[in-house]
Amino acid sequence: MVPEAFDLLAGRLEPELGGSRAHLGIVGLNYYSGNQWTIATPQAPQRSLDWDDSDWIPLSELLLQVERRYGGQLVLAETGSSGDSRGAWIEFLAREAARALERGVDLQGICLYPIVTSPDWEDPTAFFDGGLFDLSPQPDGRLRRVLDHATATALRAAQAVLDPENLPTHPLEAAPDPVSEPPVQLTRPRERARLKADNFACDTLLAGESLTVELLSLGPGGELPAHRHEHTEHLLTVIAGRGRFRIGSESVEAGEGESLLAPARLYHGVKNAADEPLLVQQVSAPKPWDARFSGPHPRTPEPR
Numbered sequence: 001m002v003p004e005a006f007d008l009l010a011g012r013l014e015p016e017l018g019g020s021r022a023h024l025g026i027v028g029l030n031y032y033s034g035n036q037w038t039i040a041t042p043q044a045p046q047r048s049l050d051w052d053d054s055d056w057i058p059l060s061e062l063l064l065q066v067e068r069r070y071g072g073q074l075v076l077a078e079t080g081s082s083g084d085s086r087g088a089w090i091e092f093l094a095r096e097a098a099r100a101l102e103r104g105v106d107l108q109g110i111c112l113y114p115i116v117t118s119p120d121w122e123d124p125t126a127f128f129d130g131g132l133f134d135l136s137p138q139p140d141g142r143l144r145r146v147l148d149h150a151t152a153t154a155l156r157a158a159q160a161v162l163d164p165e166n167l168p169t170h171p172l173e174a175a176p177d178p179v180s181e182p183p184v185q186l187t188r189p190r191e192r193a194r195l196k197a198d199n200f201a202c203d204t205l206l207a208g209e210s211l212t213v214e215l216l217s218l219g220p221g222g223e224l225p226a227h228r229h230e231h232t233e234h235l236l237t238v239i240a241g242r243g244r245f246r247i248g249s250e251s252v253e254a255g256e257g258e259s260l261l262a263p264a265r266l267y268h269g270v271k272n273a274a275d276e277p278l279l280v281q282q283v284s285a286p287k288p289w290d291a292r293f294s295g296p297h298p299r300t301p302e303p304r
Contacts, residue, residue: 010070026108027070028077031059033089059092060099067105076110082130087154094158101162112155116145149175187213189239193279195219199272202282211285218243218272218280226269234262234284236270241278243270 004013006027011019036056040046049056067074076097081089093110100107117131127135132151135143152172159167187205192215194201199222206213216224218241226246236245242255248266262268272278 006070012069021070021072024070024072026073026075027066028075029063029066030078031062031076032079033081033085058099059096060103060105063096063100063105063107064103073106073108075108078111078113080113080130082128084150086130086148087150090151090154090158094154094161097158097162147173149173189215189279189281193217193240193277195222195277198222200224205281207287210287211283212287214282214284215239216270216278216280216282218270218278220272220275220277222278223271224269226267228267229264229284231264232284232286233264234268234282236260236262237281237283239279239281241272241276242274243272243278243280245270 006024007013007019008017009019010021010024011017013019034048036049038044038047038049038055063074076093079089079093080086090112097107097110112132114131116133117127117129117135120126120128129148132148132155133145134148136146138144149172153175156167156172185206185208189205192203192205194203195217196219199219201217202224203215203217204212205215218224236254237259238254238256240256242253244251244253245260246267246269247260247262248268252260254260270278270280
């Protein structure tokens with residue numbers, strides 16, 4: 001939490017460079033839930049520290065250590081959480097900030113990052129819901145800003161404790177209705193495998209609103225002939241065995257743990273040329289029943 005750059009600017013490290021406390025100015029710190037970890041050693045690998053870990057140091061204590069090292073004003077320049085943990089994170093920040101202030105730390109403010117949720121670092125097509133406002137895609141392609149009520153409520157409560165003189169007076173908008181949660185669907189593909197006399201079986205394992213997960217079971221010599229879907233693409237993952245897959249004009253072998261993508265409108269199929277069963281998990285989106293027959297996919301279809 002105390003980078004060498006701070007020591008260089010403050011003149012604590014290599015003072016011949018002319019650094020001083022005045023050069024450092026207000027000390028800005030970043031802090032996230034994953035900011036504490038151990039350093040790997042030959043005896044133990046690196047590990048992240050959770051709040052209930054004996055080696056975890058409270059944020060208020062870290063702020064006090066920085067204040068004692070440099071003095072002057074501090075600010076949490078970047079902090080935040082994501083998903084449904086945002087409200088709890090703000091509550092945690094408020095508690096730790098209050099403790100730091102009680103211990104004499106000159107903490108000037110806390111900056112949430114981001115204010116409006118942003119694309120994920122690894123997948124720019126996905127939003128990780130990390131701000132005070134979420135984004136809702138609209139039919140015209142625009143993104144509508146939507147207040148996350150739990151985060152806003154926690155922020156108001158934190159402001160009431162840490163900065164009551166500047167607490168907003170206008171009421172928050174009503175909380176949205178809770179999202180209904182369907183039962184969790186769990187499947188064990190290997191336990192669902194079945195082999196038929198013709199050496200091919202297809203069973204639907206899971207069915208959602210926009211995709212299905214199916215299990216293709218092929219005995220030795222079993223084959224799913226080349227076929228295509230107008231709007232549906234498949235992700236094919238080998239669960240057990242080894243098969244020869246046709247994707248368009250290409251033929252490729254794949255074994256356990258390997259996956260292939262079968263695009264829409266291309267002929268694709270698979271043949272088990274080995275002496276052991278071949279199990280392939282097939283994830284389809286949109287659901288093939290919808291794409292081919294314009295009707296709802298049965299939730300508990302009969303094996304075919």
